Amino acid sequence: MEEKRIREIAERVISDDRDLFLVDVKVKGNEGNQKVLIFVDGDNGISIDQCSxxxxxxxxxxxxxxxxxGKYTLEVSSPGLDFPIMxxxxxxxxxxxSLxxxxxxxxxxxxxxxxxxDEAIELNCNQEMRSLKFEEIKQSKVKVSFK
Incomplete structure (x- = not known):
């Protein structure tokens, strides 16, 4: 119930900015000592000021x-590179x-x-194109490269 209601509130709050979109909402911990995590992203990224x-x-x-x-903490952030693409x-x-x-x-x-x-992604895997339908994908992450 809490997670669903927070999702509804967050979606309404960001609806004024067409660039932003809600990725996920998680409520962790026990009643009286919970952590609410809201992950928001933007087509051009999201700033700390926007998160605040x-x-x-x-x-x-x-x-x-x-x-x-009871007590809870609220955190709003971008999903980060280690967060799966959803x-x-x-x-x-x-x-x-690279994914x-x-x-x-x-x-x-x-x-x-x-x-x-609409139904798939196209990847260039060593000069060979590969199509993967969304239903075939369990998880995708951006590959972090430190070049």
Missing amino acids: KISRQVGAEVEEEDFMK LHRQYVKNIGR VVETVEGEKVEGELKEVK
């Missing part, structure tokens, strides 16, 4: 509605980057994301 503004607005509404029992919009944002994709069958596919279609 979202945190203040969501926090104010949560306090006003008073549905969180949304179609995140794939689009990462065109041109590591784990398929539902356990295969690891690495390649540069070239195209995102």
Whole structure:
């Protein structure tokens, strides 16, 4: 209930900025000592100032509605590179980057994301194009390179 309501509040708070989108909401811990994590991204990234503004607005509404029992902390941040890609919009944002994709069958596919279609992504894997349907993908992450 809490997670769903926080998601609704966060989506409404960011709806004014068409560049931003909600990636995920997690509520961890036990009643009276919970941590609320809100992950927001933007087509052109998200700034610390934007995260702070979202945190203040969501926090104010949560306090006003008073549905969180006891003490809690609220954190708003971007998902980070180690966070799996979850949304179609995140794939689009990462065109041109190297991805590591784990398929539902356990295969690891690495390649540069070239195209995102409605039902699949196209990766350039060592000069060979590979198409993976979203239903075949268990998890995708941006490959971090320190060149």
